[in-house]
Amino acid sequence: xxxxxxxxxxxxxxxxxxxxxxxxxxxxxxxxxxxxxxxxxxxxxxxxxxxxxxxxxxxxxxxxxxxxxxxxxxxxxxxxxxxxxxxxxxxxxxxxxxxxxxxxxxxxxxxxxxxxxxxxxxxxxxxxxxxxxxxxxxxxxxxxxxxxxxxxxxxxxxxxxxxxxxxxxxxxxxxxxxxxxxxxxxxxxxxxxxxxxxx
Ligand SMILES: [Zn+2]
Ligand SMILES: [Zn+2]
Numbered sequence: 351x352x353x354x355x356x357x358x359x360x361x362x363x364x365x366x367x368x369x370x371x372x373x374x375x376x377x378x379x380x381x382x383x384x385x386x387x388x389x390x391x392x393x394x395x396x397x398x399x400x401x402x403x404x405x406x407x408x409x410x411x412x413x414x415x416x417x418x419x420x421x422x423x424x425x426x427x428x429x430x431x432x433x434x435x436x437x438x439x440x441x442x443x444x445x446x447x448x449x450x451x452x453x454x455x456x457x458x459x460x461x462x463x464x465x466x467x468x469x470x471x472x473x474x475x476x477x478x479x480x481x482x483x484x485x486x487x488x489x490x491x492x493x494x495x496x497x498x499x500x501x502x503x504x505x506x507x508x509x510x511x512x513x514x515x516x517x518x519x520x521x522x523x524x525x526x527x528x529x530x531x532x533x534x535x536x537x538x539x540x541x542x543x544x545x546x547x548x549x
Pocket of ligand 1: 383385386
């Protein structure tokens, strides 16, 4: 065999070996919470659809601490759809990221936001929408919120402050066995929507 070819094959094998090693090591690390070292459950990022290396593995208590900070510091108003387990991400996206239909719906729904939280009477910024199954939630990007989650149940969204929203999210997370690949809280001052989604 030509010596150049042998060297090339050797280099490829070494390269693949190193890559496999890196991947395995990364996988072991990524199962532990980046904050406290406990087993990690979810990935946390600053914005939706972050690069894999920007998604931090966190245990549930550490994730909820981050979300509490995000939800309490956010300057806009958002509709929060209760997290359902079957979709891989639970993220905030500003209004401008959504379709015309959803932008209009967010305006209409948020116009009905009460000034105070239904649970604790602090100022309200969030409209909580109950969701129990993944099916209707998966249709929200195309069909909007009213037809998928509000019309059938006749439910009305609930006005909440940041802290009470995260408490409800925590209760929903508690019943889930699988983690989300990516969770991010609301950021900035533009109104938006938080929902479970599969990209
Ligand atoms: Zn932790
Ligand atoms: Zn509250």
